[in-house]
Amino acid sequence: MSIQSGPALCISIDLELMWGRWDRIDGSSIRLAEQAERPIVRRLLELAERYDIPMTWAVVGRVFDDAPGFENLPGPRAAWFAPELVEAIQNSPVAHDIGSHSHGHAYFDELSDAEASLDLERDLELRKRWGIPMRSWVFPCNKIGHLEKLAKAGVAVYRTHDAGWLESVRNHVPRLYPVGNLLDKILPITPPLVGAHARTFGEYRAVALPSSTLLLGRDGLRRLVLSSVSKFRWLRALENATTQHKVFHPWFHPSNFYTDAETQFSILETLFRAAARKRDAGVLRIVTMADFSEAAS
Ligand SMILES: [Zn+2]
Numbered sequence: 001m002s003i004q005s006g007p008a009l010c011i012s013i014d015l016e017l018m019w020g021r022w023d024r025i026d027g028s029s030i031r032l033a034e035q036a037e038r039p040i041v042r043r044l045l046e047l048a049e050r051y052d053i054p055m056t057w058a059v060v061g062r063v064f065d066d067a068p069g070f071e072n073l074p075g076p077r078a079a080w081f082a083p084e085l086v087e088a089i090q091n092s093p094v095a096h097d098i099g100s101h102s103h104g105h106a107y108f109d110e111l112s113d114a115e116a117s118l119d120l121e122r123d124l125e126l127r128k129r130w131g132i133p134m135r136s137w138v139f140p141c142n143k144i145g146h147l148e149k150l151a152k153a154g155v156a157v158y159r160t161h162d163a164g165w166l167e168s169v170r171n172h173v174p175r176l177y178p179v180g181n182l183l184d185k186i187l188p189i190t191p192p193l194v195g196a197h198a199r200t201f202g203e204y205r206a207v208a209l210p211s212s213t214l215l216l217g218r219d220g221l222r223r224l225v226l227s228s229v230s231k232f233r234w235l236r237a238l239e240n241a242t243t244q245h246k247v248f249h250p251w252f253h254p255s256n257f258y259t260d261a262e263t264q265f266s267i268l269e270t271l272f273r274a275a276a277r278k279r280d281a282g283v284l285r286i287v288t289m290a291d292f293s294e295a296a297s
Pocket of ligand 1: 014016020101105139140141
């Protein structure tokens, strides 16, 4: 299915376990990655199945890479590796998209050409073994780089940044971004809608798809974000998507569910229920990032 335009919901999830924090390792993160990640991912898959909602899972390659090496990582292996979760996504009756969040959660804006090629080659080789095509790509920490190399390797769609005012704050006054981010989620500001744009890199093409908003975790000050406000913001974005013929593209990590998972799942289920109703009424498409890929060709 190719989506050029029209009302759609697209959800992307960055699945990374401890690879997402390889440069900020601490005991409690290791424990949570080992113990909390699996039940959350399984529950996300169950919820997606209940409402038939396909999503893009942007997975760090090493999470399911069983090639030898990395024997001396801190903490239990289960905090770093979970091939069984990728298997569960593959085996789901819902047509999920297994995108890449790079092979080693490297920051692509800092990599040399050779380092970027190596990361890509490893991920392509792993995916060949698993029979998973590389269509969608999410940059670690949304740090964008080496786009021509990615497009040449077959990446057809990549996630850029959250659209809207908050991203302007990040670009122009980065020190205000944390407080801006919190305010953006506390106040009933409707998340921005997005559209896909085909871009050319040398002789290759790929589609740039911004995201709308992050489902913020509920730890620390962030617990001030009322779940009723989150639900209101997301439902209004969904409503706007249908009337403005645009895409609502929320994203999150399973780790954003570590604190107060019940509230987070209730926000997500509210969105799923409303989206399924709109889909069944024929006014909304529920798509993955890969569904935007043909817009590139
Ligand atoms: Zn990440």
